[in-house]
Amino acid sequence: MDVRENHEELVEEVLFTEKQVQQAADRCAEWLRGIIQNQSCVLVFYMLEGCRRFAEMLNHRLLRAGVDKELIPIRTSSYNETTQCSEVVKIEDDHIQKDQLQGRTIVLIDDILDTGGTMNSVRKRMLEYGADKVQICVLLEREIERKVNIKADMAGLKTQRAEYLAGVGLDYKGMLRELPYIAVIE
Template sequence: MEQKKENILISEEQIKKRISELGKEISRNYKNKNLYVLSLLRGSFIYTADLVRQITTPTRIGFMTTSSYGNAEISTGMVKVVNDIPDNIEGLDVLIVDDIVDTGITMDFVVNHVKSLGASSVKSCVLLDKPERRKVNIKPDYCCFEIPDVFVVGYGLNYGDFYRNIPYIFNWEEK
């Protein structure tokens, strides 16, 4: 990436503002519900941490690890469960949190998996939605930002094993 320049698409301030708004909306919608936030690792861990701090409804949190990218820039199309949900979610209102929905294959897989475990309700919440790449019919229930079909990193999104710690979302341009 030495020959490329960062192009910031979504600033740290924009992310914080939108997550605050979304946390309030989720708090209203899940008032008096049994909210269980299921964070899909590794990409969503930063987003999930910031989001749940904005939710005022009592919330249980669990983690599931899936993989469909490896170290590539595009999905392989195959979802692999690396670590499954550690808790019994039967009867709970599950909010699946992920960093990005592009093809939709992973989210579709996880939604169906969570339903099969007896959740009372299942909704999805993503930082980024990239609808141009959709391969299955799924639309996130909650979304911070819709983006065009560009490869992005930062704020939990990685390239290989790097860039998750950057506090904003960017792509690269040729220098």
């Protein structure tokens, strides 16, 4: 793809290389495989749009390890093509059979745990539907003070950097999701 079309001119710095991202996905897939194989009836959800690419990476690795597990998408949005998290998180979960969540262990997967607003809202919703336990796995966790009490059970990568990031599903105003590495945006 043409560099301009890819908007790579917006990249200030590569924070995590493609290789580091791939290795992080290996670690997360291994963690997820353990959860799926050691507990019965685990349901795994991932958050669109940003997490599509990470979910594909996990799915690919699970299949390679002989684990054929459905990863179920849920559409959430809180940034709406801005760089500010809105207080209201939209969750589209009409396609989920709520009675199937009763007493189950749920794994929630996302590309980034930042303010925690998105994950907190989805976790709350799952517990309201009767889930027994919610585990969280993200490609990248921003290690910051959060208003909400939430932490990843598994984070492939961690950063204390405060700048807006893009790549591997993370978008900057709708751009840069396709970058194979995670970048700091100018």
